[in-house]
Amino acid sequence: MDYYFIITTLMKIVGVVFLIILPMVSYTVYAERRVSALIQDRLGPNRVGPAGLLQPVADALKFILKEDFTPAHVNKFYYWLAPCLAMVPAIATIAVVPFGSTLFGVPMVIADINVGVLYVFAIASLGVYGIVIAGWASNSKYPFLGGVRSSSQMISYELSLGLAVIPIFILVGQLRLTEIVNYQIAHGWMIAPFIGDWLNPVKWLLAVPMLISFAVFTVAIFAETNRLPFDLPEAETELVGGYHTEYGSMKFALFFLGEYAAMITGAAIIVTLFLGGWHLPVPWWGAEGFQWLLINGDAPGWRGVLGGLFNIATFFAKVAVLLIVFIWVRWTLPRFRYDQLMRLGWVFFFEIALVNIFVAALIIAYLPL
Amino acid sequence: MAITVSRPKLNWKERIYLPAILSGMAITLRHFKNMLFGRTKVTMQYPEEKWDAHMPEHYRGAPALVRDTAGRIRCVACQLCEFICPPRAIKIIPGELPSDDKFAKVEKYPNEFDIDMIRCIYCGMCEEVCPEQAIFLRKDYAITGFTRADMVHDKEKLLEIGGVMEGVVLKWNEKK
Numbered sequence: 427m428d429y430y431f432i433i434t435t436l437m438k439i440v441g442v443v444f445l446i447i448l449p450m451v452s453y454t455v456y457a458e459r460r461v462s463a464l465i466q467d468r469l470g471p472n473r474v475g476p477a478g479l480l481q482p483v484a485d486a487l488k489f490i491l492k493e494d495f496t497p498a499h500v501n502k503f504y505y506w507l508a509p510c511l512a513m514v515p516a517i518a519t520i521a522v523v524p525f526g527s528t529l530f531g532v533p534m535v536i537a538d539i540n541v542g543v544l545y546v547f548a549i550a551s552l553g554v555y556g557i558v559i560a561g562w563a564s565n566s567k568y569p570f571l572g573g574v575r576s577s578s579q580m581i582s583y584e585l586s587l588g589l590a591v592i593p594i595f596i597l598v599g600q601l602r603l604t605e606i607v608n609y610q611i612a613h614g615w616m617i618a619p620f621i622g623d624w625l626n627p628v629k630w631l632l633a634v635p636m637l638i639s640f641a642v643f644t645v646a647i648f649a650e651t652n653r654l655p656f657d658l659p660e661a662e663t664e665l666v667g668g669y670h671t672e673y674g675s676m677k678f679a680l681f682f683l684g685e686y687a688a689m690i691t692g693a694a695i696i697v698t699l700f701l702g703g704w705h706l707p708v709p710w711w712g713a714e715g716f717q718w719l720l721i722n723g724d725a726p727g728w729r730g731v732l733g734g735l736f737n738i739a740t741f742f743a744k745v746a747v748l749l750i751v752f753i754w755v756r757w758t759l760p761r762f763r764y765d766q767l768m769r770l771g772w773v774f775f776f777e778i779a780l781v782n783i784f785v786a787a788l789i790i791a792y793l794p795l
Numbered sequence: 796m797a798i799t800v801s802r803p804k805l806n807w808k809e810r811i812y813l814p815a816i817l818s819g820m821a822i823t824l825r826h827f828k829n830m831l832f833g834r835t836k837v838t839m840q841y842p843e844e845k846w847d848a849h850m851p852e853h854y855r856g857a858p859a860l861v862r863d864t865a866g867r868i869r870c871v872a873c874q875l876c877e878f879i880c881p882p883r884a885i886k887i888i889p890g891e892l893p894s895d896d897k898f899a900k901v902e903k904y905p906n907e908f909d910i911d912m913i914r915c916i917y918c919g920m921c922e923e924v925c926p927e928q929a930i931f932l933r934k935d936y937a938i939t940g941f942t943r944a945d946m947v948h949d950k951e952k953l954l955e956i957g958g959v960m961e962g963v964v965l966k967w968n969e970k971k
Contacts, residue, residue: 464830465823469838758823759816 434532442525442536443517446742451686452482454749458686461750462757492675497564500672504563509673509680512556515549516687522546523694524604525741526704527722529734534704535604542603543591546695547584550650553688554580557652557659557669560681564672572668575764576652576659582771583649583656589779590643593635593786594699607703611720615702616640621718628793635786640700642779647692649771652685653752655759656767693748697741701748704741850934855919857935858910859957860950861928863965867898868954869929872905876921876930884914885921901967908950912938928963 456471460478463470472478496505522545526534539545554577561573594616595601598609614621616636619629649656660668670681697703707718721733762770808814829835839846863869872889890906892899921930933956940946948956 461827464827467826467830467835467837469830754820754823754827758819 435536438532438534438536439521442520446525447517447520447687447690448683450690450742450745451683452486454686454690454753455485455682456482457750458753458756461753465754465757486679489676489679494675494677497672499565501563501565504559505672506677508556508560508563509677509684510556511559512553512684513680513687515552515556516684516691519546519549519691520694522603523691523698524607524703525694526738527734528724529731529738533604534734534738538602538604540600540602542601542606543595543695543699544601546691547588550688550691551580551584553650553684556681556684560673561659561669564669566672568665568667569669569671572659572665572671576669579652579656579658579767579771580650582768583646583775586642586771586775586779587646587650589776589783590639590646591699592779592783593639596783596787596790597632603698603703607698607705610702611705615705616700621707628789631793632786632789635782635789636700638778638782639786640696642775642782643699644696645775647696648752648755649767651688651692653689654756655762657761658764658767689749689752690745693745693752694741696748697744701744704737706737706740846936847934854934854936855917855932857912857917857933857938857948857956858915858919858921858930858953859933859935859948860905860908860953861931861957861960861963862954863963864959864961865965865968866959867967868904869927869960869963870905870908871901871927871929872903872908873926875924875926879920879924881918881920882914882916884911884916885909886911898967905950908953910948910953912940912946912948913943928960931957931960933957 456478459481460470460472470478471481474480474484496502521536522539522542524533524535524538528534557576557580558573561569561571561576564570594606597616598606600606600609610616612621613619614629617633617640619633648654652659657668659665660670662668665671670678673681706721708721710717710719721736724730725733826835860868860870872887874887874889877883877885877887886907886909887905888907889903892902892904917932919932922932935956938946
């Protein structure tokens with residue numbers, strides 16, 4: 427047994443899930459509340475701690491201290507299972523995402539498996555079970571409608587989600603997420619190929635289908651995570667609370683946090699696929715003229731450690747920027763009508779993604795890269 | 796007769812939907828920035844900053860009994876406010892002034908004067924009906940208490956809120 431591997435992997439799991447993802451989830455909720463408040467000319471929670479920064483702690487305490495009530499008319503087993511199913515896939519998906527280069531020689535990815543993105547799609551689509559089972563087990567009409575809506579919505583948008591990433595795999599030739607990041611380090615980010623022979627016009631031509639892929643993928647992630655403008659499963663005005671109407675206390679909190687964890691995972695995957703992952707080049711004028719300086723954990727001694735930490739910080743900074751955009755969009759756009767949502771998914775995004783694959787394939791096949 | 800509502804004809808820019816999204820996001824971003832840099836001043840941080848300075852002249856807050864400049868409780872326990880009060884929040888038990896009192900000719904004074912602030916609707920009828928200019932609605936608005944009994948303002952409390960009123964008619968003073 428390779429004890430070194432097991433121990434480092436366990437440390438990575440605990441570090442990423444408990445020290446980064448879960449605090450990030452609670453502070454995304456905080457950011458959501460503050461940003462939405464500022465957008466609406468309010469202040470938001472600013473009382474608990476400096477600038478309200480302890481608000482997530484207070485919220486968690488409240489949720490834990492509340493009575494954990496199970497209504498009499500629900501299917502007990504599935505009612506209890508659903509919140510777990512909402513939370514677990516969102517966190518499990520983060521396992522394959524490379525969130526940094528190396529730290530002390532250990533690669534900063536929990537499981538560097540060769541099916542990478544397929545694993546992400548497989549696990550992330552399990553998230554719909556949490557919602558559907560919650561809707562069904564609640565034995566009540568509004569949660570049921572929410573569950574039905576969510577299942578058709580998520581299935582519809584998974585199509586464009588899957589098709590949107592195919593141009594990347596045609597280009598890179600690998601599903602492994604670390605390889606995709608390495609490709610972007612060598613050739614520039616997918617939507618902005620400024621590294622390597624950046625004067626080659628074909629690279630920039632190829633960036634156009636990549637940009638379309640990026641847009642389609644991002645919109646599909648919005649729909650997958652039930653964020654506005656696609657939050658039909660929990661449309662408050664129509665469905666009371668949607669699929670979690672019958673839930674209270676910590677079980678409701680699990681749905682709530684699962685949604686935000688899914689948002690973080692989605693943002694992490696967008697960053698990895700399109701925005702260069704943990705890579706942030708530094709412009710440098712050295713002896714041989716201008717070049718992009720690559721910072722990673724390979725340097726000896728403390729510089730390597732600092733580099734590794736810098737990469738991790740870069741990755742989560744990019745994720746945070748995307749999360750702010752998610753929040754910003756949510757508080758700008760109104761909700762779609764259900765038929766509009768389906769039309770958008772099946773008639774527009776599906777076709778756009780499909781055509782986009784052929785455009786990218788033609789560019790890669792017939793133009794010298 | 797059925798009326799056909801004509802749908803607006805959208806040009807391609809409106810149909811593609813993206814410019815509208817972007818302009819919407821620009822609007823929310825502007826609000827966000829203005830709020831972030833403190834250019835929008837809407838919220839009053841309540842417990843630190845209060846309404847007191849911004850209260851309009853006609854504000855109707857908690858009703859209160861007043862004393863005049865001679866220190867006399869102006870109420871003569873005529874009970875008109877008790878009768879007019881729409882939610883019946885006022886309870887007065889009158890007493891008789893002793894004959895050696897400086898204002899003995901007034902004859903009555905309120906022995907007890909309670910206003911139940913849970914019932915009070917701040918309509919100001921008591922102030923309007925009072926023939927003695929003895930009860931006024933002041934600007935206190937944060938009336939709180941832990942029990943129902945706490946929320947009943949007795950005579951001392953009402954006088955404390957009311958304080959001394961200047962510039963009212965002093966019809967019971969001795970003629971010069």
